[in-house]
Amino acid sequence: MSRSTVEEVPLRRNRDFTLLWVGQGCAEIGFSASMLAFPLVVLAITGSATASGLVLAADAVAQAVLALPAGALVDRWDRRRVMLACELAQVVALASLVAALLLDGASVAHLVAVAAVLGACRALFEPAEDAMLPSLVPERQLATAVATNSARSSIGQMSGTALGGLLFGVARWAPFLLDLLTHAVAFVTLLFLRAPARRAEPAPHGRIGQEIREGLRFLWQRREIRVTTACAVALNLFFAAYYLVVVVLAARRGTPAGEIGVMAAMLGVGGVLGAVLAPSLHRRLSPHVAIAGVFWALAALSPLAVLVHNGYLLGVLFAAMALLAPTANTTIVTHQLLLTPDELRGRLSGSLNLAVGGAAAAGPALGGLLAESTTPTTAVLVSAAGMTVAALAVTVNPTLRHYPREEQNR
Structure with a gap:
């Protein structure tokens, strides 16, 4: 390339x-x-x-x-x-x-x-x-x-x-x-x-199904992309479920709608602050620490929702949980874009959007099922347990432990 x-x-x-x-x-x-x-x-x-x-x-x-x-x-x-x-x-x-x-x-x-x-x-x-x-x-x-x-x-x-x-x-x-x-x-x-002009000419046009299969084959053959995609799917699935469960928990506790709105907005505040910190953290942390860090932050912080009853404090909790996600995203996306040839990058993005978007859509359904079938407190703990299992898998995965560091500007 x-x-x-x-x-x-x-x-x-x-x-x-x-x-x-x-x-x-x-x-x-x-x-x-x-x-x-x-x-x-x-x-x-x-x-x-x-x-x-x-x-x-x-x-x-x-x-x-x-x-x-x-x-x-x-x-x-x-x-x-x-x-x-x-x-x-x-x-x-x-x-x-x-x-x-x-x-x-x-x-x-x-x-x-x-x-x-x-x-x-x-x-x-x-x-x-x-x-x-x-x-x-x-x-x-x-x-x-x-x-x-x-x-x-x-x-x-x-x-x-x-x-x-x-x-x-x-x-x-x-x-x-x-x-x-x-x-x-x-x-x-x-x-x-x-x-700028394309770095490489697009591959000769075939049938659209054939081109899709070529893209999926390329992604499947790259272990780093397979593993990080699975990480993103797990993170989006369990956190989307957790988010809905916490909103239900707050509502059943009688938290005012205004506090719930602020609570939801604080997730975005954490994302913005995390994105500001991401370039610096990306340079300082190893890729494995950056990726595993967001999973362990979610696993450690998510059970606290059971103990916190104030909507504003739940918002602070959400902001803290969102803080490290941009660093992991930066580490993964940067490597994926540099690993993938220009003529396949559209298919890389489309495939990842389907996988991650599907998990984000399934998460609320999972959260709703948990909230309806058990108590909100139990549902929070079940969601937290799922994130903990994912964090353990990320920590011991050999591909992530040897994930390459990209040279970046300082």
């Missing part, structure tokens, strides 16, 4: 990375606002919680169904054009929804269709952005870029959720107008992005 030829300047002065970061930071704010507003609009129109779930499911199903073919298509096509097309499609879909809501003509079918378009666009956009990142920054700065993108996601989710609730109180269409405008900004920033 060829070495990066991107001029090495401080990341904040890297024009193309900054354009991408700003544009997608705006888009993530708008997306989070829409994801909050979708179920609220459906409830206002129909009063049906089931219909609300259907709309959110449309986004998740579209991403899951298209994850593997999207990764293969991203490896075929010009990645910047894919990203531009996705932003434009989202602007058009959101404009149709804003117009329908202004005219009181929105239907559940329309909302489902728009949510599915957003999910399909994310299924294509995320692999395209991930695959392009190593061509925008020097390899020595890749870990810092990955951590900076992690901070962007946390900030976008926190601020977008808050703005979505505020704007929905003003008008039903307002959160979707915000999403439309932020994707328009992202589209404009991409127009000015100078995407």
